[in-house]
Amino acid sequence: MSVQFMPNTTYTLFRNAILGEQQVVCRYDGRFRELCPHIIGTNKRGEDVVLAWQFAGESSGPLPQWRCLKLANVSDARPRSGGWHEGGSHQTTQTCVSEIDLDINVHVRKLR
Template sequence: MPSKAYVLLREAILTEQQVACTYDGRPRELCPHIIGHNKSGEEVVLAWQFAGASSGKLPQWRCLRLAHVSDISLREGRWHEGGSHRSEQTCVSTIDLDINIHVRKRR
């Protein structure tokens, strides 16, 4: 059974909503793009973080382990596509939902 964080982030992808959350104690604002599990079987999401706190410069791609995500809220707002896709993502090994494949291609 998926975690509450997984269900909410999956819904955000399907409805193209922004997400405000806390990750490892830092407030984050992001748009999730791909959700599923990593090689260890942990729930993960690949997201474009466009605002909030960060140890590096923003915006940037983030691979978040959902066990470390809390205080999640979905909100309306401009969908952020993210930067360059020059390399293949390695965050999500077993993809459940990818906005570019499962959501946008249905339209």
């Protein structure tokens, strides 16, 4: 298994999930997560990241909540059909993704 190959595959999976408004289930930091990804790109360190609304699964804190995931730490990711979950209030600017590749609210929904 190539470490460099996995983020590219995972990145594509999350990007396609945003485009299709699909849920993603995966493991992150050893926990099973059920997510709806909203924004994908890179952080200030140049790492591939996704801002996602975690609505179910395992968590160290209360759910639902926003998650900033480094895609290099994601494993066993797969898309899943199901209802789209939107995050709560957008009162603060997100700081997870500094170079945005795709934002569901800007790039996907504004085109419809």
